[in-house]
Amino acid sequence: xxxxxxxxxxxxxxxxxxxxxxxxxxxxxxxxxxxxxxxxxxxxxxxxxxxxxxxxxxxxxxxxxxxxxxxxxxxxxxxxxxxxxxxxxxxxxxxxxxxxxxxxxxxxxxxxxxxxxxxxxxxxxxxxxxxxxxxxxxxxxxxxxxxxxxxxxxxxxxxxxxxxxxxxxxxxxxxxxxxxxxxxxxxxxxxxxxxxxxxxxxxxxxxxxxxxxxxxxxxxxxxxxxxxxxxxxxxxxxxxxxxxxxxxxxxxxxxxxxxxxxxxxxxxxxxxxxxxxxxx
Ligand code: ATP
Ligand code: ATP
Ligand code: MG
Ligand code: MG
Ligand code: MG
Ligand code: MG
Numbered sequence: 001x002x003x004x005x006x007x008x009x010x011x012x013x014x015x016x017x018x019x020x021x022x023x024x025x026x027x028x029x030x031x032x033x034x035x036x037x038x039x040x041x042x043x044x045x046x047x048x049x050x051x052x053x054x055x056x057x058x059x060x061x062x063x064x065x066x067x068x069x070x071x072x073x074x075x076x077x078x079x080x081x082x083x084x085x086x087x088x089x090x091x092x093x094x095x096x097x098x099x100x101x102x103x104x105x106x107x108x109x110x111x112x113x114x115x116x117x118x119x120x121x122x123x124x125x126x127x128x129x130x131x132x133x134x135x136x137x138x139x140x141x142x143x144x145x146x147x148x149x150x151x152x153x154x155x156x157x158x159x160x161x162x163x164x165x166x167x168x169x170x171x172x173x174x175x176x177x178x179x180x181x182x183x184x185x186x187x188x189x190x191x192x193x194x195x196x197x198x199x200x201x202x203x204x205x206x207x208x209x210x211x212x213x214x215x216x217x218x219x220x221x222x223x224x225x226x227x228x229x230x231x232x233x234x235x236x237x238x239x240x241x242x243x244x245x246x247x248x249x250x251x252x253x254x255x256x257x258x259x260x261x262x263x264x265x266x267x268x269x270x271x272x273x274x275x276x277x278x279x280x
Contacts, residue, residue: 015092016092016093016094017090017091017092017093018091018092018093018096018132018134019091019134019136020091021084021085022084022134022135022136023081023082023083023084023134023135023136023138023140023141024081024082024084024086024091024096024132024133024134024135025079025080025081025082025132025133025134025135025141025144026079026080026082026096026097026100026130026131026132027077027078027079027080027130027131027133028077028078028080028100028101028104028128028129028130029076029077029128029129029130030076030077030126030127030128031126031127031128031129033075033076033126036076036126037050040116040119041119044159044163044167045156045159045160045162045163045207046156046159046204046206046207048204048206049115049116050115051073051206051211052115053108053111053112053114053115053116054073054076054078054108054211055073055211055213055261056107056111056114056115057078057104057105057107057108057111058071058073058078058080058104058211058213058261059213059259059261060103060104060107060111061078061080061100061103061104061107062080062213062215062259063259064103065080065088065099065100065103066251066254066255067082067083067086067088068080068081068082069081069082069083069214069278069279070212070213070214070278071212071213071214072145072148072149072210072211072212072213072266073210073211073213074148074149074151074152074155074210074211075152075155076128077148078104079144079145079148080100081141081145082096093132096132097130097131097132098130100130101128101129101130104128105126105127105128108126108128109121109125109126112126138279141279142272142279145266145267146266146267148210149209149210149265149266149267150267152208152209152210153208153209154185156203156207156208157185157188157189157200158180158188160188160192160198160200160203160207161180161183161188161191161192162176162177162180164191164192164195164196164198165179165180165191168195168196169195169196179191188200204263205263205264206263208263209263209264209265210263211261211262211263212261212262212263212264212266213259213260213261214259214260214262214275214278215254215257215258215259215260216257216258216259216260217253217257217275217277219274219275220273220274220275220276221274222270222273222274
């Protein structure tokens with residue numbers, strides 16, 4: 001394209017390349033969803049339809065962006081993990097974040113009616129913010145994921161007790177808050193059990209553990225050999241591995257794999273050991 005005298009303005013753009021060889025997490029979060037959840041009468045503490053909608057939008061994002069390895073969602077937030085070798089958009093932070101945020105938001109709005117058929121959306125429409133953070137080691141990345149799942153647990157236990165006091169106990173929000181302030185996890189479990197006959201352990205896993213979205217390959221049996229040997233990846237020509245072919249096969253396999261949503265522990269080693277392809 002011909003140069004114009006205006007083209008110098010391009011030089012004002014700042015580079016925002018994320019560091020190479022680091023895990024990238026893009027976390028998005030709904031804007032003002034406390035108010036949004038009131039407007040659409042979300043059930044408290046957990047509206048299952050709203051969580052299913054978040055999960056459906058996250059699945060759509062993962063389908064459109066095969067570079068995403070795994071995603072984890074709670075409440076109005078979702079974290080999407082890109083492999084440390086990811087080269088999408090040359091690892092430009094703003095490109096990665098804005099593409100995820102707009103793809104997610106578009107699907108959230110598009111799929112709304114399937115989950116809330118009786119309540120059409122009206123302005124102000126739902127929107128999400130996003131940020132990219134990189135983590136240099138697998139340990140840092142796993143600690144990040146653990147941090148979000150611990151947050152899910154702490155918030156859900158609190159919210160379950162808080163809303164039981166209000167919905168079953170008949171107290172107002174202020175008294176419920178006062179009663180729970182400074183309480184330990186054991187106290188909340190005790191309030192739920194002795195006052196409301198609720199065993200927190202029996203609450204649905206989706207509320208207690210959040211949602212993990214991943215590509216469904218075959219699980220590795222606990223204790224089995226850690227290497228996943230893909231026949232295609234063993235192809236060689238005159239003894240030289242066809243790394244390009246392997247890369248393409250991996251890509252194809254990723255694109256073909258079914259995407260599933262699970263509500264499981266991602267803090268313990270077992271989850272990662274049984275799915276060695278995630279962090280390899
Ligand atoms: P901000 O714009 O700063 O993120 P926010 O109001 O979205 O403000 P968050 O800390 O993100 O604040 O909290 C999200 C809130 O949305 C929750 O506290 C809860 O009230 C509500 N919410 C989100 N998902 C659900 C759900 N599935 N069921 C019930 N309430 C929900
Ligand atoms: P990238 O993802 O890199 O932005 P792109 O295909 O969107 O790739 P752009 O440089 O952004 O490439 O160009 C957008 C293209 O979309 C245009 O070249 C044109 O082909 C098409 N397009 C956009 N708006 C219109 C329009 N109103 N009418 C016809 N074609 C359009
Ligand atoms: Mg926020
Ligand atoms: Mg929010
Ligand atoms: Mg939030
Ligand atoms: Mg374009």
